Amino acid sequence: MSRSLLYRQLHLCLQSHSPKSKRFVLALSGGIDSRVLLDVMAEYLTLHPDHQCDAVHVHHGLNVHANEWAEKCYLWAKAVGIQCYVERVTLMKDSGDSLEQLARDARYQVLAKHIKRGDVLLTAQHADDQVETLLLALKRGSGPAGLAAMPVSTSFANGHHVRPLLQISRVDVEAYAEQKNLDWVEDDSNQDTRFDRNFLRHQITPLLVQRWPGLRKAVARSAALCGEQEALLDELLADKLALATAVDGSLALSEHTQERLGKALIRQWLQRQGVAMPSCAQLEQVWHSVVLAQQDANPQLNWQQHQIRRYQQRLYLVQQWPDIQDVQLPITCSVPCELPQGLGRVTLMPSKHGQLRLPQNDEIISVRFNPEGINVKPVGRVGKRKLKKLFQEYGVPSWNRRRTPLVYYGDQLVAVAGLFVVDGFAGQECELTWHNPLSD
Template identity: 35%
Template sequence: MTRVADPLSPASWPVSLQRAFENLPPVAWTVALSGGLDSVVLLHLAMAWQQHRARPHTLRAVHINHGLQSQSNAWASVCQHICDRLAVPLEIVPVAVEGDSGKGLEDAARDARYEAFEQNLRSGEVLLLGHHADDQAETQLYRMMRGSGLAGFAAMPESRPLGQAQLYRPLLSQTRQALAELARESGLFWIEDPSNANDHYDRNYLRNRVLPILKRRWPDASERMERNARHGREAVILLNELAEMDAACTVEASTGDLLLEPLLQLSEPRQRNFVQWWLRTSGLPPLGEKQLLNALPEFLAARADGTAEISGPGFVIRRYNGRAMVLNQAVLGHRPDSTLWQPPGALSWGEGQLVAERSEGKGLVPFEPGFTVRSRQGGEHIVLASGQRQPLKKWLQGRRIPPWERAALPLIWQADVLVGIGDLWIHPDYRALAGQSGWVIRWHSPPFRARATGAAKPLR
């Protein structure tokens, strides 16, 4: 960096840094302050920028105290001291990190931190993080070693939504060395995290051992990798746009199910890209490598009414009637025991519910002492309006009701006569007539389609 008198003055910043700050929305900024070099520099730069621009919007800082190290409270005090000197309000947020969540302490702490950021920020606010080019290179290498695919290669975006707020990383184009020089020249102080020296952790190993080797050969390795990451991010955007275009002809608007015929017209890589996008936008985890390469082609090529399925955590993809649908594993295969039911009132039936309301001239004629509700056993018949009998199986097939929904349907019996099926059918001889009151039945079917439990995790 070429410096004029004050190294913190925006006039002496490299153009890339000026541009990054220029691009930040002119709203309230919150700096995520860990007390380490990157975020301490970031806080001073943000302050200098605001003074330089004479912008009236507010600046504050937030420190997340994970309470994981003996010095955690000392870190919080240092952050407080730095902010007091700058007259920047600081909020210290303690979080509980669950070490036994199976993710590893580092990942659990990171998840807790981002959750705390999200809760701490108000709508329209901007959170600034101190990630720099070396963090980006480290993240890219780390994800590449985990085999995270193109999204991993794309590493961290410059900005992304964070709940109702927006997260930005204005230092991504700066190296750690440049930030350290600036901090030293400006007489800033910060804390070195002792755990950064522990090469047992993958990220530290990459930072302390691997990146220095790469930089000896290619001094600008971090900048090159950030360039690659940017290409990766653009490729991710383009692939998402392609999937959105494919969705126009392969997703049934009313149900969100996949239409198999148009999907099969796409090339195999495009099918894979689309299916992953489809799952992600439904808030579900993407398929693993083996499922994507082996199970998916088998599933797509299977007989339309075959038993092919692909399972994921909590969901299963099945096909029926030329469509693929994502089903909620928890509600499949329920066959409740036979139950006596005396309307009015509701009857819980497996994961669904039967409700009866009295009405004039409509619904099922009332019976004392009520009905018996049973699951399908096989071999049942229904009576059509013409008086003809028809096997229930054939009738259900004709209405294109998928097998798992058939199994969950409540069959309503009066003695040994099948008088109703959920709210789909009533025996013609048992319909209430004009002047007669009857039970109008509503069947709230179980939530078969898997719904998102939360939005898909974005790139960090």
């Protein structure tokens, strides 16, 4: 029995890019592309019974039919012997990012949880999607990294992400669905040409393909060549990036670094941290307004949910967090106090070799984060100083000064976690520890 074009492509792709993998996770939105991939993957499993595939449907809650779509995906997967997991997500719509980007980020975060070591994530992007992605990259003014568009295979979470239909056209996907008499969900938002990708899909790409039928293959070649150039650049700059990157993940650049080299290192540095690339204009700002800023300046660039900051001639990638200066958390001795925003936990433990005295019965222990207007004298120092100046002396970057736990007995500051004990509160009865995973 002859196999379909899509099956042959799937088989070839998996043999080429994941020959040793035996567990797959299929992202199942319910649209025609992923619905077809589900059907093709089910055929693959019948011929490879030692392989396993789960499907994951991400429920964004953005459409009135979202519950119905989730149910259909579950039933379609069940009908071909594939377990489907429905994952619900809530999008932070006031974050400043586009709804498309928020949904995409949430989707991949959920999918990553299902990938165990050596597993393969399968998504159903095809050749027409690749054309749209490259055109969007051109619109943004992207360089080789952006113009490489979507690779067939890339590292993802604990395994790999493979797009087995990337050489297949939308026409072939639709023909397969009709031949197999498949049904799928239709998201009405896919017709809304206010979204850039939909505008390209419905009004631009069809005209381009009609004029140049070989466009899809040409785009695939161009994207592959850009990907090769970017990979070569990564290899050539790997040693320089390693030398410039500190243990804490910061990047050492100065006004003496050649601009073209510096920008390339910044792009690679950001890419390795898994964040979206800044635009060319934003990269110009990073260079001229952050790297080349005056020595006494406190420069930064904000984009998406991150900031690029400079401190002591090093660049830091900082996540933008809501202000917590008014947060006040109670502490009980021997019980870890969980801090907000991933800052870890603070623990005050009775000890014979600690740094603090025990609190008295009427002294309520708390953690606060507002250093404003505080003058203290650390143990062993002469005279009081403003906490702001002490943070500078101890090398705490400005963006962490309102995120460093301040431990109080009553209304008296007794210690700054990880830095010092305040004079008058020293002792050996308590040990203060701060486990901060963000600095590990």
